[in-house]
Amino acid sequence: MLPTHTDVLVVGAGPTGLATALTLARRGGEVIVVDQLGSPPVTSRAAVVHAYTLEVLDRIGAAAPLIGQGVRAPRFTVRDRDRVLLSVPFHQLPSRFPYALMVSQSVTEAVLTERLADLGVRVRRPCRLSDLSRTADGVLAQVDGAGVRARFVVGADGLHSTVRQLAGIGFTGPSDEESFVLADVRVRSALPRDEAALFLARSGPLIWAPLPDGVVRLVAAVPAAPAEPDLAYLQALLDERGPARRPDRVTEVLWGSRFRVHHRIADTFRAGPVLLAGDAGHVHSPAGGQGMNLGICDAVALGTALADVLGGGPETLLDDYTARQRPMAEDVLSFAAGLTRLATLSPARRPFRDVLLRLLGALPPARRQIALRLSGLSHRERTPG
Template identity: 85%
Template sequence: MASPEVAMLPVSTDVLVVGAGPTGLATALTLARRGIEVTVLDQLAAPPTTSRAAVVHAYTLEVLDRIGAAAPLVAQGMRSPRFTVRDRDRVLLTVPFHELPSRFPYALLISQSVTEAVLTAQLAAHGVRVRRPSRLTGLSTTGGGVLARVDGAELRARYVVGADGLHSTVRQAAGIGFTGPRDEESFVLADVRVDSALPGDEVALFLARSGPLIWAPLPGGVVRLVAAVASAPPDPAAAYLQALLDERGPARRPDRVTEVLWGSRFRVHHLIADTFRAGSVLLAGDAGHVHSPAGGQGMNLGICDAVALGTAVADVLDGGPESLLDDYSDGQRPMAEDVLSFAAGLTRLATVPPAHRPARDVLIRLLGALPPARRKVALRLSGLSHRQPASG
C-alpha cells in the first residue's frame, strides 16, 4: 500500500529534489527555509541505518549553520581536535584542527545516518516530508521547466535537482556525461568495537603497502574502519577485520576487534559530470562527482553543493537572474575536481612501493614539522580552503 505522501503527490512544485541523502535533504532544507515549494522523493522505503560517511568537517559545519542544522548535529557528534597520518606505530603527520580559523575548530565524528535524521527533522519542521518509496521514471523539458514522471503520475517542476547518487536517473535523463578514469577501487567498511591504545577522539589514516586504512571513532565507543582492498567480502567478519588491523594498524599495541556491529563493501570510481546544469536540471553530490573516501570529503562536498545550489535556485525564484545557476555549476565543478584530485593523491600516497616508503615517510614528517605546511593541510582537509572571503 502506498504511503500517504506518495498518494498525495502534487501536480506541480517549484523544485523537485530526487534523492533524500544528506545532499538532497540539505538542498530541500535550504529551499524550504526560503519559502520555496519543494518536493523530495526517494526510492527507498526507509532511510538506511548504515552509511559510509562518518566525518563532518569545519567548513561543512559553517555551511550547515547557514540553514540552522549545525547546532543539532554538533549536539549529537563527537569533536575531534586532530587528524593523524601514520605508518604502523609511527605518527608521520599531525593535523591540528583545534587551530582552525572557524567557529567549529574540529572535525565532527558522527554517522551519516544521524546526519540524515537531523536534516530530515529540520525539514519536517518546515512542513516538508520525504515521499518514499517513490521513483522517478522520466524527465522531459517543457516551456515552464520540467515534466517529471513519478510512479506513473506526472509532476511539473520549475527545477529538478538530481541528488540521487552514482547511478543518477536525473543525470542520465538529462543526457549529462559522467566521465573519468576507468579504474575503480574496492573498499571494505565496518563499525566495530575494539580494544585499542589509539586516542579515542582522533581520526587516523594508516598508510600501508596494500592500501590505506581509515580508523575513525564514533560516539558510543564505536570505531568506523574503512580500507581499500583488492577484493572485499560482502559481509566482513571479525577475523577479516582483525587481519586488516594486524596488517595495517598499530604493531606494538595491536587493536583487538571485540564486536562487529555491521560491515559492508563498496566500489568507487573517480568520475565527474560534464556539467552540473542542463537547463532546468541541476546536479549535486554523488550525482555530480564520486571519488575515494580518503580524506572524508564525499558527503561534505555534497552538502556544500546542496546549500550553494539551494541558495542559487531560491535567488532565481525570488527574481534573480538565471545566470546564478550557471555560477553554481561553474563554481562547484572546479571544487569537485580539486577534491577528486586530493582524494586520489592520498590513495597514491598510501600505496607507494616498499622501496619508496622510507623517503615518503621522511617527506611527510618534514611537512609536519613546518607550521605553515601543517596549517595548509588542516585548511585543505577541513574544507576551509574553499571558503570564500565574504563568508568568513
C-alpha cells in the same frame, strides 16, 4: 499522493538532497523530496563532518543539533603502523568549529530530515523517477507513473543518478574502480578516541574513525571486499595495517559492508532546468573524508542559488553554481586520489614519503595549510555568504 506542481523537485534524500531542500524551504521555496528507498538506510559510508561543512550547515540551522550527537576530533593523524608521520591540528582552525565532527551519515540525515519536517516538508518514499521531459516553463517528471511539473529538478540521487542519465549529462573518469570494505566495530585500542587516523599501508589505506558510544568506523581499500566482513576479516586488516606494538583487538562487529568507487565527475552540473549535486555530480575515494562534505556544500550553494532565482534573480546564478562547484569537485577528486597514491607507493619509495610527511609536519605553515585543506576551509572563498 504526490502534488502535481512544485518549484523544485529534489530526487534523492541523502544528505545532499535533504540539505538542498532545507535551504530552499527556509527561503520559502516550494519543494518536493522523493527517494526510491522505502526507508532511510541505517548504515552509511561517511563518518566525518568537517569545519567548513559545519559552517555551511549552520546557515540552515542544522549544525547545533548535529554537533550534540557527535565526537569532536581536534586533530587528524597520518600513520605508518606505530609511526605518526603527520599530525594535522584542527583546534587552531579559523572557524567557530575548530574540529572534525565524527558522526555517522545516518545521524546527519536524521537531523536534516527533522529540520525539514519542522518546516512542513516530508520525504516521499518509495518513489521512483522514470522520465524527465522539458516543458515551456521547466520540467515534467514521471514519478511512479504520475506527472509532476517543476520549474527545476535537482539530481541528488547518487553515483547511478537517474536524473543525470535522463538529462544526458556525461560522467567521465578512469575506467578502473576501487573496492572498499567498511564496518562499525568495537575495539580494544590504545589509539586516542578523539582523533581520526589514516594508516598508510602498502596494501592500501585504512581509515580509523571514532564515533559516539565507543564505536569505531573502519574503512579500507582492498582488492576484493567481502559482502559482509566478519570479525576475523576485520581483525586481519587491523593486524596488517594498524598499530603493531599495541595492536587493536576487535571485540564486536556491529555491521559491515562493501562498496566500489570510480573517480568520476559530471561534464556539467547543469542542463537547463536540471541540476546535479553531490555524488550525482562527482564520486571519488573516501580518503580524507571529503565526499559527503562536498555534497552538503554543493547542496547549500545550489539551494541558495535556486531560492534567489525563484525570488526573481537571473538564471545565470545557476551557471555561477556549476562554475564554482565543479572546480571544487575536481580539486577534491585530485586530493583523494593523491592520498590513495601515498598509501600504495612501492616499498622503495615509502621511506622518502615518510620523510616528506614528517618534514611537512615539522613546519607550522605546512600543517596549517593541510588543516585548511582537509577541513574544507580552503574552499571558503569560493562560496558566497
